[in-house]
Amino acid sequence: MKILVPVDGSKYSVEALKTAVNLAEKFNGSIVLTNVQKRVVSRPKSMEFDVEEFIEDDPDTLRDRGRKLLDKIAEQMEGSSFKVEKCLLLGDPAEKILECAEDHKPDMIVIGSLGLTGVRKFLMGSVSSKVVSHSPFPVLVVKTKK
Numbered sequence: 074m075k076i077l078v079p080v081d082g083s084k085y086s087v088e089a090l091k092t093a094v095n096l097a098e099k100f101n102g103s104i105v106l107t108n109v110q111k112r113v114v115s116r117p118k119s120m121e122f123d124v125e126e127f128i129e130d131d132p133d134t135l136r137d138r139g140r141k142l143l144d145k146i147a148e149q150m151e152g153s154s155f156k157v158e159k160c161l162l163l164g165d166p167a168e169k170i171l172e173c174a175e176d177h178k179p180d181m182i183v184i185g186s187l188g189l190t191g192v193r194k195f196l197m198g199s200v201s202s203k204v205v206s207h208s209p210f211p212v213l214v215v216k217t218k219k
C-alpha cells in the first residue's frame with residue numbers, strides 16, 4: 074500500500090505521519106513524504122516608488138528549506154521496514170500535493186486536519202479542505218486530540 078503524507082512541519086502533520094507509519098507497518102506499505110514550499114509574493118509596504126513591484130522568496134532558499142525538513146523527518150524513520158520517498162515542490166500547497174499524488178498514484182493520502190496556522194476553531198485548514206475536496210484518491214484526515 075502506497076501512502077502519500079503531506080508534511081508542513083506542524084505537530085498536526087507529525088500526528089498524521091504517525092498514523093501513516095502505523096498503516097505502512099501493518100499493510101506492508103511505503104510512504105511518500107511531500108512538502109510544498111509556498112511561494113510568498115509580497116509587496117513591500119514602505120516602498121514609495123515602483124522600483125520593485127514584488128519581493129519573492131528565492132527558489133533555492135525555498136528548496137533548501139523544504140529539503141532540510143524532509144531529510145529531518147525521513148531521518149526519524151530510518152531503520153523502518155518500509156520504503157520512504159521524498160517529494161519536494163514549490164507553489165500552491167494543495168495544488169502541488171494533488172500533482173504529486175497524480176505522479177505517485179497513492180492508495181491513500183494521510184493528511185493533518187490543521188497545519189502551521191492551526192486555528193482550532195476551524196475544523197480543517199485550507200490545504201486539507203482543498204485536498205479532501207479535489208483528490209481522486211481516498212484521503213484520511215488525522216485529527217489531533219486536544
Ligand SMILES: Nc1ncnc2c1ncn2[C@@H]1O[C@H](COP(=O)(O)OP(=O)(O)OP(=O)(O)O)[C@@H](O)[C@H]1O
Nearest residue numbers: 079080086109185187188189190191198199200201
Ligand atoms: N506546505 C505544505 N506542504 C505539505 N503539506 C502541507 C502543507 N501545508 C499543509 N499541509 C498538510 O495539510 C495539513 C493541514 O494544514 P493546513 O495548511 O490546511 O492548515 P492550517 O495551516 O491550520 O491552515 P491554513 O494554512 O489554511 O491557514 C497539514 O497537517 C499537512 O498535512
Ligand SMILES: [Mg+2]
Nearest residue numbers: 188189190198
Ligand atoms: Mg497551513
